Amino acid sequence: MALETVKKAIPLSTNHAIANAVKDLDVDVISAYPITPQTTVVEKISEFIAKGELDAEYIHVESEHSALSAAISASLTGARAFTATASQGFALMHEMLHIASGLRAPLVMSVAMRSLSAPISIWNDQSDLFNARDSGWIILFAHTAQEAYDTIIQAYKIAEDQNVLLPVMVGYDGYVMSHTIEPVITESREKVIKFAPKKQYPYKLDPDKPVSIGAITPPEYYYEFKYQQVNAVNNSLPTIEKVDEEFGKTFGRSYGLMECYMCEDAEALIMTNASYASTLKAFLPDIRKEGIKVGLLRVRLYRPFPLQKFIEYTSDKKTVLVIDRAISYGAPFQGPLANEISGAIVREGLKLNLISVVAGIGQRTVEYEDFLALARLAYEGKKHKETIFYGVRE
Amino acid sequence: MNTLEIRWHGRGGQGAVTAGEVLASAAIIEGKYALAFPEFGAERRGAPVRAYTRVTNNPNIPRTPIEKPDVVVILDKSLLKHEYIEGLKPGGYFIANTPLKPDELIKKLNLPNSFNVSTVDATSIALKWLKANIVNTAILGAVIRTTNLLKIETIINVIKSRFPGKIGEANAMAVQEAFENTIVMKLQEAI
Numbered sequence A: 001m002a003l004e005t006v007k008k009a010i011p012l013s014t015n016h017a018i019a020n021a022v023k024d025l026d027v028d029v030i031s032a033y034p035i036t037p038q039t040t041v042v043e044k045i046s047e048f049i050a051k052g053e054l055d056a057e058y059i060h061v062e063s064e065h066s067a068l069s070a071a072i073s074a075s076l077t078g079a080r081a082f083t084a085t086a087s088q089g090f091a092l093m094h095e096m097l098h099i100a101s102g103l104r105a106p107l108v109m110s111v112a113m114r115s116l117s118a119p120i121s122i123w124n125d126q127s128d129l130f131n132a133r134d135s136g137w138i139i140l141f142a143h144t145a146q147e148a149y150d151t152i153i154q155a156y157k158i159a160e161d162q163n164v165l166l167p168v169m170v171g172y173d174g175y176v177m178s179h180t181i182e183p184v185i186t187e188s189r190e191k192v193i194k195f196a197p198k199k200q201y202p203y204k205l206d207p208d209k210p211v212s213i214g215a216i217t218p219p220e221y222y223y224e225f226k227y228q229q230v231n232a233v234n235n236s237l238p239t240i241e242k243v244d245e246e247f248g249k250t251f252g253r254s255y256g257l258m259e260c261y262m263c264e265d266a267e268a269l270i271m272t273n274a275s276y277a278s279t280l281k282a283f284l285p286d287i288r289k290e291g292i293k294v295g296l297l298r299v300r301l302y303r304p305f306p307l308q309k310f311i312e313y314t315s316d317k318k319t320v321l322v323i324d325r326a327i328s329y330g331a332p333f334q335g336p337l338a339n340e341i342s343g344a345i346v347r348e349g350l351k352l353n354l355i356s357v358v359a360g361i362g363q364r365t366v367e368y369e370d371f372l373a374l375a376r377l378a379y380e381g382k383k384h385k386e387t388i389f390y391g392v393r394e
Numbered sequence B: 001m002n003t004l005e006i007r008w009h010g011r012g013g014q015g016a017v018t019a020g021e022v023l024a025s026a027a028i029i030e031g032k033y034a035l036a037f038p039e040f041g042a043e044r045r046g047a048p049v050r051a052y053t054r055v056t057n058n059p060n061i062p063r064t065p066i067e068k069p070d071v072v073v074i075l076d077k078s079l080l081k082h083e084y085i086e087g088l089k090p091g092g093y094f095i096a097n098t099p100l101k102p103d104e105l106i107k108k109l110n111l112p113n114s115f116n117v118s119t120v121d122a123t124s125i126a127l128k129w130l131k132a133n134i135v136n137t138a139i140l141g142a143v144i145r146t147t148n149l150l151k152i153e154t155i156i157n158v159i160k161s162r163f164p165g166k167i168g169e170a171n172a173m174a175v176q177e178a179f180e181n182t183i184v185m186k187l188q189e190a191i
Helices: A004-005 A015-022 A039-050 A064-076 A087-092 A092-100 A145-159 A189-195 A218-234 A238-250 A274-289 A307-314 A336-348 A370-382 B016-029 B102-110 B122-130 B134-146 B153-163 B166-181
Strands: A010-013 A029-032 A057-060 A081-085 A109-114 A137-143 A169-175 A181-184 A260-262 A268-272 A294-299 A299-302 A319-324 A353-360 B002-013 B033-040 B048-056 B071-074 B093-097 B116-120 B184-187
Touching: A010 B016, A010 B122, A015 A039, A015 A109, A015 A145, A015 A181, A015 A189, A029 A064, A039 A057, A039 A081, A039 A087, A057 A087, A064 A081, A064 A087, A064 A092, A081 A087, A087 A092, A092 A218, A109 A145, A137 A145, A145 A169, A145 A189, A169 A274, A169 B033, A169 B116, A181 B016, A189 A238, A260 A274, A260 A307, A268 A274, A268 B002, A274 A294, A274 A370, A294 A307, A294 A370, A307 A336, A307 B116, A319 A336, A319 A370, A319 B048, A336 A353, A353 A370, B002 B016, B002 B134, B016 B033, B016 B134, B016 B153, B033 B153, B071 B134, B093 B134, B102 B116, B102 B184, B116 B134, B122 B134, B122 B166, B134 B153, B153 B166
Parallel strands: A029 A057, A029 A081, A081 A109, A109 A169, A137 A169, A268 A294, A268 A319, A319 A353, B002 B071, B071 B093, B093 B116
Antiparallel strands: A010 A181, A137 A299, A181 B033, A260 A294, B002 B048, B033 B048, B116 B184
């Protein structure tokens, strides 16, 4: 309790919380290209630099493809690099996502998740990030501005760990989080740097010792490079867990790899992430009053997927209802997360009823009554073969 | 207080979103939990805008739009219509920018006597101090006067740090004048 009385929260949006984390981490290079709803992240960082609160190279690039290219190159010279993106910009940098992970560039990128064109929607869903799930990055989701601030700090400690050396992206909901003011406790740079000291890329580019990296690799070798990435992503899990525990010891806040909320006496779980998780936490006490014994299974670490945590939390549950805010068109389950949970159930031989729900596409509002209806659906625990497109007009 | 939910209605450019953010910021500075967010859209100057503020002592706050507010604040006289008061809880507060007194407004809009009504001529105050019809800071004075939710000094400090220099000073004067000149008609008086 002593910690809480000493530390005072300040009002910040998630975008500004992330900009503060970048400042407090003393990031060396920021490459920036504006895209709604990410823009205020890089705007705030430029303000910090202009005011002399952060000493960094700020590169104005001509596209998001270049934004990520610049961040990759910077991190490979040993600099601590950052960029931020969303939606169409994220889609434009897709090619470079794979190059970042293939070159094992330990950079961090924040993603204010947003829908994809066409038709144009500036609103929130998670189509952009789920489009990039197989790009070899470590992927974490934040459900509050505080968690976003804390996770960006954790992300550098994870990415730069010599046993990891992978890019990390931190996803949070556009608008619903990016532009919402909420309480955030920020830490001193001294304390942040002590927790996450800069560790340079061990094979850094050096003009005095020129080398080529990522050069053409014939069939005899390419597969092994990719298999090294398989191992790197899988083996990063204990480091991610340890970093979160250490963060808890240092700052008094930790989140785990996956969170199960009001879980113990729940018969069914609703699996979701980001803003839906924070909203559901607020609604669950009222939902419970209706006699509906459900809990929240919050996805925090998405890649690598913390399968053992999933098994542990669902071991005594009958049903898991997975809410996806992205669509995997034509897939057996048409929510990407539900699809892979079905894989986990088969792999482990779990006796778990999976209900796949797609909701919130293009920020279609899901209110209390909707969460209540979904909780009821999970608690009833009936079989639903098809993905439920909740709230759509047919 | 467990939770107070405030819904703001204004027109793009009047600062309804900023008003909601300033109120939440002041609440956070006073040690409460709070959330402020606009109704997200392609914002345009002059178009009707909604914003939301939740102030609570519960760390878990829903991020959904406020359908049943405790307080409705209307920043523009063209929005003084029943459709914008919809959902206001019985016993709640209706705060309007208008030169009318609460009883005159109740009569004019034929309001039900289920909530408290406050009025302030925020437009005149804004024109006097800011030389512009940006009424968000003035209306904050009315919100604090009506609800006693937070200290007026905290609101003024947030405004001064958000708008440094002369602009902040002028806005602080607008807040103070609105705070002093808001007329609050409590429900029991109205009945």
